[in-house]
Amino acid sequence: MRYTQLLQYALTKPKTIYALVLFMVLTSLAMMPKLTIDTDPENMLSHSNTDRVFHNQVKSQFNMPDMIVVGIVSPTSIYQPKTLAILTQLSNDILNIEGVISQDLLSLSVVDNISQQANGGIRFEYLMKQAPTTQAASQAIAQAIKRLPMLDNTLVSGDNKAAAIYVPITSKDLSYPVAEKIRALSQQYANSELDFHITGLPIAEDQFGYEMFVQMGVAAPLAGCAIFALLWFFFRNIPLIIAPMAVAMATVITIMGALIGLGFTVHIMSSMIAIFLMPIAVVDSVHILSEFADRYKAGDDVNTVLNKVMSHLYTPMLYTSITSAVGFYSLLLTPIPPVKVFGAFIGTGILLAFALTVIYLPVYISRLSPKALINLQIAVAKMEQKGRLASLLQGLGAIASQKTKTILTLFTLLLIFSILGISKIEINDNPVNWFKADHEIRVxxxxxxxxxxxxxxxxxxxxRATEQSSQVKAQFVALVKQASAANIETSTITALIDKAQKNKNNSLFNQELLIALDDMAFSSTSEQQVYIDNMVQFAEQQNATQKLxxxxxxxxxxxxxxxxxxxxxxxxxxxxxxxxxxxxxxxxxxxxxxxxxxxxxxxxxxxxxxxxxxxxxxxxxxxxxxxxxxxxxxxxxxxxxxxxxxxxxxxxxxxxxxxxxxxxxxxxxxxGKSYLNIVWQDAMVNGMLNSLLSSFVIVFLMMVALFRSFKYGVMAMLPLTFTISMIYGLIGWLGKAYDMPIAVLSALTLGLSIDFAIHFLQRVRELERETQSLTTALTLMFEEPSRAISRNAIVIAVGFTPLLLSPLVPYITVGFFLASIMMVSAIVTLVLLPALLIRFNRSAKKVSAA
Structure with missing residues (x-):
């Protein structure tokens, strides 16, 4: 079914459209109770990733649980009877917290002092089973610590002003609740001169998850309120702006419901889906409302005007939605599972928002009263005639048309400056730095x-390299063959040899082989015993050698x-x-x-x-x-x-x-966690680069197909190219590390920056065909079309600004840079493209005249 037919059906069956949207939203809301949060950076790697598999093997083999670090800092020395009593009591209380692995807890009160016995030999006794009551006893503990390299500067700091308790937990998911209980326990010592601190990567990651959940519930509604207020400022018609807000809410609820319903956890990436989709979902609505208000006059048939508006805007909106979705879908090419999920659901959300906009919004407008529509037309007309935005854009259009050489020179210099900045970017991340500098975790x-x-x-x-030399194995096989020739049953030994050959990670000369040989000795005759002894001696020698x-x-x-x-x-x-x-x-x-x-x-x-x-x-x-x-x-x-x-x-x-x-x-x-961070960060950098390059090519081909012109395809990509270069150049010059949120900005920039160029070039070409003059087309372009583009940029930028109020640095980073991306890409589109069009037009005239 063609879109015009679908639109006609929707306009004649509004209740059906409303019912379908309501059903979709209610079904998605029913999925919300299944929500689960995940902030473990380990999940940035697939479960089959070699480094991740090895990390978990090491944790199991060496029994290395995740640990929370509790620090007690004294203004003087930690070796005071009162301070050590508090440390002992706190350690004992922590041992009783559910989820703490008591036998692996590290604290002065549970570790051993290793010393000589008075009559010789060695003595292991608790270093501080009970807190000392005298200063002399406290100093004795200090002296013992200095003699124990495993404890010195681990459980007590080198300056003797801090003591630590390493709290092992059964699961890293328990980090936040365990830390909260420890914080509550430390409050009973609030009147002491001691400071209590809790840190470590497990608690940083888990606490981030808790605060991320809170942020997700605050930022999205704030973004919705900001966008609603901005739309009201633009259109001064609350009944009308309810429609784009309904589109945005339906999109966010449906996508989040689908994500949760399909069993995906809400990771740090996917937690930002709502805040991303909220402003993106209303941008097409702004175009429709702007053009509808511009075309509608009192007494006009609403459906007729809507058909004209939608036939005019459908194609550019379709292409902007597809290119935006492609930008996000490109994240599927990265090797990072949470990034793939984020890209897939944002891309799908953009297409869903487009579908709702071109079907639900016209239906909603058609049901408004004539008075509401007239009020919209009057409000928009007044704003466009007298607004500062209109005057600013007209002035910008004059500069872009008259100062073409200056503009092109300036952008060339900016590109060079940006490339130099990009060369300064350094890859770095640290989950603890996801919090603001004054956050208790950072402190x-x-x-x-x-x-x-x-x-x-x-x-x-x-x-130890598991592969024994072939010569050693051959010697043992020869001994086995000799035993077999002496009528000794060696099938068990032969099976172990075959097993070791199949699994090169297993040693042949292990305890299993020694037990098998020992069993053979019980059933052997005295004549056979010499052959078995030869095998046992050889295996024991090799086994000892293996104990590297x-x-x-x-x-x-x-x-x-x-x-x-x-x-x-x-x-x-x-x-x-x-x-x-x-x-x-x-x-x-x-x-x-x-x-x-x-x-x-x-x-x-x-x-x-x-x-x-x-x-x-x-x-x-x-x-x-x-x-x-x-x-x-x-x-x-x-x-x-x-x-x-x-x-x-x-x-x-x-x-x-x-x-x-x-x-x-x-x-x-x-x-270890610190090493895994390197692995997934490198994977993200390479993955983002591959996704950016591939999606850049795909979007370019789409632009050539849309405009049916190689020249216009190149021009459509220029604002995007300059925006990416300028934003990342700025990151380099500011010394901002290339971390997780910065890494995904390239795909987001590609997905969003291209929209303005598509609308600008598509409308310029139409106006040029209508007026037969590029100059006139550009003049008209800086009327309603440029205002619609500017409003879209402002709406998206404002939609991301609530993230700036977050206590979490990744949200702040994304909010600041995405707002910047929207404004930069809009300015580049409205300044660079007119200058290029005029220069191309002059060059074409010179060629024609020649």
């Missing part, structure tokens, strides 16, 4: 990272890596297996620093670890090494979670490993 982050080695962490994982992180050479290499790393300014400190081994070894011997070394033999290393497992927290060992001693984890503490900072750490480690290879064949990999 806590700043204070605690000034005192401690760092509240941000990354995990450097070392793994019991070997002194490897642990010494790790210790040197830590020492070199700690000497840089990139990390606050590192914690690893070598710290445990050296500490226990010191106390097993003299207790002097001279014995703070790795034992000379594997048996000596094993002895220190066996001693450590008799402590009150033996499970802490397995945070740093797997039970087969084939993998080890180095916990790095950093004072910054910025991507650039973490990238610098990764680069430094890569350079060190290249210059100082390990004494054995190992694999090295990264995990």
């Amino acid at each position: 806590a982050d700043k204070v605690l990272n000034q005192h401690f080695a760092g509240t941000y962490d990354a995990w450097l994982v070392f793994k 992180f019991l070997q002194p050479e490897m642990l010494n290499w790790l210790a040197k890596l830590q020492q070199a790393m700690n000497a840089t300014e990139l990390i606050g400190k590192s914690n690893g297996l070598s710290d445990i081994v050296r500490t226990v070894n010191r106390e097993l011997h003299s207790g002097d620093d001279s014995d703070f070394v790795i034992p000379a033999s594997s048996n000596g290393v094993a002895q220190t670890l066996l001693q450590y497992q008799s402590s009150h927290r033996p499970q802490d060992l397995w945070h740093f090494v797997t039970k087969d001693y084939q993998q080890s984890l180095l916990w790095l503490q950093m004072t910054s979670g910025d991507n650039q900072h973490t990238s610098a750490v990764v680069d430094w480690v890569n350079q060190y490993l290249a210059s100082n290879p390990a004494p054995a064949d190992i694999e090295v990999a990264w995990a």
Whole structure:
């Protein structure tokens, strides 16, 4: 069915149209209770992403739960009986909070002091099972901390003015409720001189989710109110402007209902769908209302006028909607799942808004009373005749037509300036920086990272290369064949060999093989025993060799890596297996620093670890090494979670490993939240670039098809090109980091900036055909058409301004830059395109005259 037929049907069946829209809205509202919030940056990566899979494997293998960092800061020293009593009580209270993993909580009151016994040997006792009552006892704790590298500058700051409690949680989704309970517990000490802070990436991300939910419920209604007030200012007719507001509300409710109903979570990206669609959904309505008010006169048949208006505006509105949708659909090309969801639903929302606008809006206007329509025509006529906007646009049109060389020179210089700014853009992000500088999360982050080695962490994982040499395997296979020739049943051993060959990540010489060989010994004869002993001896030797992180050479290499790393300014400190081994070894011997070394033999290393497992927290060992001693984890503490900072750490480690290879064949990999942020940020940058380039080409081809002219297709893309360049150039010159909200602006700019150029060029061509004069067409263009374009730019810009009131930086960033994009793209369209049209026209006349 052609649109004219559809319009005629809608105008004759208004109740049917109203009923369909109402049904769509009510169905979508029924989906809203299923809403779930997700702000985990980990979900910026697909579940199958290699780095994400490895990160979760590391969390499981080394039992590394997500942690909230609670800091207690004293104006003097933390080692005061009263302060330590508060720390002890708060730690005990936190242990009783549901969702806290009590056995892994780190606090002075639950960790061990490692020291020598008076009669020799080693002693593990609680460092502070009960708070000290004297200053001397407090200082004894201070002295003990300085001797424990795993605790120094982790649980107590290097300046002794702050203590930390690391609170492990069963799920990162519990970060906010657990943090709220801790905040409530700390209020009982409000009269003390201590300051309490809570930070860490899990709480930053989860609290952002809570405040994002609040913001979503505040910003969208504020945007609606701002747009409603602006439409009233333009048209001074409340019954009429209810129509575009109804279109916007129906679009937002339907799209959000569909997103929730289809099972998608509301991520930081999709939380902005409502605020994006609200202003975008009314822009076509502004064009229709402006032209309807311009054409309608008292006594006219409303349906006839509507048919003329819609036949005139349908094609450019269709193309602007499609190109805007393409800009957002291009986000489907990115490898970031939440960005894909955002792009898909915004693109669909734009097309839905277009459909509602060209069907519902004419129906609504046709049902208005003649008095309301006359009031609209009078209000708009007065505003356009006497308004400042009309005078400003006429002056702008005169400048654009007369100062063509100056304008083109100026835009060329602006483009060069913008390109230089783009070259200065740096990629960086940090979820903590999603809050304003005075937010409690940001304040806590700043204070605690000034005192401690760092509240941000990354995990450097070392793994013994699993592939045994073919020669070693061949030797064992030969032993198995000898046993088989001696009538020993070796099918179980052969199956384990086949299993190891199929799965190269599994070692052949593991505990399973040793148990199988031990079982064979029970059923063997004395003559057969010699063959089994040969296999057992060979397997045990290889199994011992595989326990890489019991070997002194490897642990010494790790210790040197830590020492070199700690000497840089990139990390606050590192914690690893070598710290445990050296500490226990010191106390097993003299207790002097001279014995703070790795034992000379594997048996000596094993002895220190066996001693450590008799402590009150033996499970802490397995945070740093797997039970087969084939993998080890180095916990790095950093004072910054910025991507650039973490990238610098990764680069430094890569350079060190290249210059100082390990004494054995190992694999090295990264995990941890700070590292995952690098991964998804890089994926977003590359994905956004690909989506921008591909959608740019698609939109250009659409413009050539729309105007049936290569020249006009190029001209339609110029305002978009200049707007993207100028906005990103501004970002570079301002020193604003390229983060998540900035990354999506390219697609948003492409999706929105092209609209004005389409309306401008389409109308200029029509006016030029009617008047047979480009000059006259441009003069007329700066009447009603330019006012409609300007109103659209203002409506969209104002629609995004409520985001500036948000306490969340991504919302502020998007609000500011999108409002800027709308204004810049409108100005570029109204200034650059007339200048280009005149220059092209003069060039064409010169060619014709020649």
